[in-house]
Amino acid sequence: MLRFNHELLARIRTELNLTQEAAAAAVGVDVRTYRRYESGAVNEAAEGFVVRNASRRRLLTQLGRELGIAEDELVVAIEAPAPAPAREGWRPCHAHTLPRARHFVGREDVLALLRERSRRVIAVVAIGGAGKTSLVERYLAELGEGPHAGGIFVWSFYDDTRVEAFFARATRYFAGEVEVAAGDRPQVLQQALAAGAPHLLVLDGLEAVQGSGSGETTYGRLADGALRRLLMAAVRGLGATRVLLTSRFEPTDLQAWDGQELTTVRLGGLSPAEGSTLLERWGLVAGATLQPLVDRVGGHALSLAMLGSYAGTFLDGDGERAQAIALEPAARDDVQARRLLTVLAAYARALAPEERDVVARLALFPAGADAPLLARIAAAGGAAAGALAGLEAAKIVPILARLERLGLVARAAPQRWTAHPFVAEYFRSLLGAPPEAIHEVEREHLLASLTVHAPGPQAHDRLDTYEALLMHTLRAGRVSEAASIYFRGLGGFSHLGLQLGAMSRGARIVREFAADGDPGRMLPALGGGRRARLVYDWGLYAGALGDLAQASRCFRIHGTLVREEGSLEGLTTSLRALAYTERLAGSLTEALQLAEMAAEVAIRAQSPGDAARALALQARVLHDLGRVDAAEACFEQARGLGDRPFARRSFWTAEHALALGRVTAAQAEVEGNLAGLHELGWAGHRAHAETILGQVALAGDEPDPDRATLHLMHAREWTTATGEIEVVLRCHELEAQICLAERRFADAERAIRGGLALAETCGFGLFAGVFKNLALARSLEVGAGVAEAAALALAAARAQATAAWNLADALHLAGMAALTTGTPARELLAEAERLRAWLRHPQLAATRAALARA
Incomplete structure (x- = not known):
């Protein structure tokens, strides 16, 4: 195994009194590529340093010539690292302690089913109070504290509905104590669960993050895309991992597997x-x-x-x-x-009055409360305190202990108690005070530790406090103030999403402003303008999290709201966002119509900036449809409005140029944006830019996989922090292209498989065909599975025939596949040749050469 001696390179450069910039100029590379070598980033964990392409070979030669280092000093042999020792035994991790039934009887048939290790996912579904949680707790108690051959991880969504917190804790448990960035956790967790150990993942109270079916919400659908993808991966198979979940609602996302990989236990009453x-x-x-x-x-x-x-x-x-x-x-x-x-x-x-009032107040906190919180309510006096007035925490604890013995409350943590939802529902009616008064007490407590009009928070603990303050403010009846905390304290999507990448948190917060989690039922107290802004942000979060259906619905609702307000600027924004979303889904004809409408409305509103954005998007969709001349005319029309392309509309121009083989123009277009994006803090847009520059590095006569890999690393700084699905897909695509260029076919397969699964699960139709074409390109290179890959790629491309560039590539690749398998290829290549000629495709010559051989 070889390793690049980056320590030597750094020492020699220092001895020669050269800056990194000067050393990079001497060897003829950009400084970021040079830094990648001097930092050791070119050494891969599994394979070390491998010379796979001419550009890397030339760079080694230049380093030796300019810095006076022999190649055998720069590239040294080392022993391959030994595999990590297997873990000897796993102790269960109870992230939340499931309440134990004081007395448990029966259910032997269900317990026997839970013991069957052949069942991948078991969903225990029943009405509230049927004993779902008690059943699972009894099964876990039976398993004991181990050590076990695999891990046991227990999470209760009754106690904590933050899906990102679940991924953080579960990843740390299953993947080891190493810190994993937030955006990488879903993928790392899946990999850890699939590694082979017989793990058990227990998710209690899933209904807290599912749609209830009320209003326009989908019954049983998981609100969070990452959690939905994890469970869909589990039902397909994650090694020997089993999942046990409880819910009041059927897991709608998994219904296709019910009766096979999914076992649904509908828990009835006791005999x-x-x-x-x-x-x-x-x-x-x-x-x-x-x-x-x-x-x-x-x-x-x-x-x-x-x-x-x-x-x-x-x-x-x-x-x-x-x-x-x-x-x-x-x-x-x-x-x-x-x-x-x-x-x-x-x-x-x-019950005694103080016992009754403890349960009544505890009932307002679904995740439970501790004695100090109840003591703060008691200290508030008046109706908020009720019979607890004057009681300190030390006197409240014995009351909680007695209520626990009676089975009215349960201990959710060593110092935190909760009430069963049915119990809570009744005792809330006995408050004797408006619930808003209780939440006002906690709101004031949290407010004392924050200044809500300060710049948006950064640290996650402060984000948690801001979110708690917002929730108690909302439940205290201060709807407008809660919205102000979101827009000013948390900065709305422009700060919380675009800069911090806290997409799951943002989606969870805006959902609280809607009755039953339905974006069509935003709280009337907000006023039309704020309802529209919140539902628009909701669409942005949903799109970033890969829920294109929800994003599309939010933008349509936003359009209705801004129409009612008479805002043409809001309407063109809504239409443009909807067009962008439908394009990602692969609905190109509808996307074009929406973009055209957005441009018309912007022109009517006399808003040249909005018109330029809509025209640029319209041009990008025209390009997707293969209408190259119309796309160029549309880009030119946008520039004619005095617009200097920036961010996405500049990227669309660059992608159009790159597809036509204008590599230098594409590179200049994107690089002209980087400084401005950095100044604005738009890290997500910068990541998109880096993926385009990565593709630029692979284009042309001399592909440079090293430079492409550097751009990929920069793009992944955003995805590792946020997991934004569109950028993750772009990174998978670029990684696959790099691996194919370097002939790392196993790595290419992993990148393609991961990208395709993500695209299909999230409904990103625009990307699904791209990955099937990449899979076919890989099969052609390795000479295996060619016929099957060709059939899949061609079927997908013809099913989405409006995506002309993807269809042209699929036809060409399928024609090449036919040549290798000895089946008729001429018709496929002739069709590819006609389509590529219409597109002015830079690879047209390759198709004509293949057609001549057919």
Whole structure:
């Protein structure tokens, strides 16, 4: 194994009193490429330093000539690193402690199913209070604390709905303690889970991050794209990893695998015998009076537990007296919920006032609360404090402990308690104070540690505090103030998304301003302008996270809102964003129509800047459609408005030029943007620029994979921080092209496979065909799987025939494949030749040469 001796290079340069810039100029490379050699970044972890291309060979020669270093000193042999030792045993990681049922009975058939290691994903689905969490906790207790052959990781979305926090903790557990950047965590976690160990991933309370089906939300659909992709990967197979999840809702995203790789357990009620046993364990006297109680609540586990706890504590275990509780009110559609609320009403009357008020206030905090928080509410006095007025934390803890023994609350962490959602629902009705008053107490506490009008926060702990402040402000009824915290304190998408890359957090925050998480039901108290801005930001976050369907819906809603406001500038922005999204999805005809409408509206609004942006996008879509002359005319029309192309509209110009073989023009176009993008802090746009420059480095007569790799590294500084899907896909594409140029076919396959899976899962139709063409190009190089890859690439290209450039490449590659397999190729190559001639494709000569051989 060879290694580039970068330490020697740095020492010799220093001894010669040269700057890095001077050394780079001496050997004829740009300074960023030189720095990559001097930093050792050219040494790959698995393969070391490999000379695969002429440009790297020339650079070694120049380094030796200009700096006086022999090549055998620069490139030295080393022993290959030994593989990391296998982990001897795994201890479970309970990121959240699942509440333990005081008494657990039955469910032996389901427990037996959970023990079956052949089941990849098991979803335990049931109404609230059926005992989903208790079942999983019992199974985990049965497994014990190990050590085990694989890891066991437990996360509760009841306790923490932050998906990015889940990925951070799970990645650290499964992939090791090394720090992994936020954007890389989903992929690193998948790789760690697929490594072979029999891991178990437990996700409790998934409904907290699923659509409820109310309004226009999709029932059971996961709101977060990264989590959706993880579960879809798990159901397809991640080594020996199993996933166990609980939810009130069916996992809609996985329904295609139900009954096969997905096992859905629809948990029903306890049997009469099991229910009677549970009541007995709570202290009821065994006898004929117990089975009617079980029947009356339909075997509902939580209802039985509450009945048993109440009768055992306050009725001396007398089942006859428990029968007197009226269990048939008609307050709700859910029969079992109606009965449980009746039991809880009887329970609440028997509790001491301070016990009742602790549960009522705890019920306002879905993730639970600690004694100091409850003490702050008590110190507020008045209706907010209720019977807790004057109680300090030390006196509140024993109350919580008693309520825990009664089964009314559960310990979510050593010093934090929570109430079951059904219990919380009833006790919230007993507050005796507006919920807003309780949240106001916590809002003021958080406000004391922050200045909301200061520049946007950077550190994640401050982001957490800002988010908590916003949520309590919103729940305190201060909707406008909460929106101000988002737009001013957190900086909206322009700071939170565009600069910090906190896409999941941003999406979660804006969702809170909509009833039932439905962008079509933004809170009326916001006013039209702010509703429109929030739903537009929601679309931007959704698009960045790879949820193009949600992004498209948000931009359509935004268009409706700005029309109502009479804002032509807002409408052209909305149409342009929608056109951009539909283009990524591969809907090019609709994207063109939308871009044309955006340009018309901008011209009507007398907004030349917006018109130039819309025309540039229109030109880019025309290029995708193969209408090259029309695209050039449209780009020229945009420039005629006095616009200096910048950011994306400049990138579109560059991509158009690069596709036509105008490499120098493309490079100059993009490089002219870099300083301005850096000054604005638009790291995501800079990453896009770097991927184009990487492709520029591979274009022309002398491809330079080293320089392309340097650009790829710079682009990945953004994706590792954010995971923005479009840029991740661009990086996969560039990496595959570099690997093919360097004939690293195994690495190319990995990059192509990862990119294709991501594109198809997220619905990025524009990229899916590109990766299938790359897969075919790789197959042609290695001489394996050619016929199958050709069929897939050609079918995908013909299914999306409006993407003319992709179709032309697919036809050419399929024709080349036919030549190698001895099947008729002339018709394919002739069609490719006609299309490439129409496109003025720089590779037209290669197609004509192949056609001459056919």
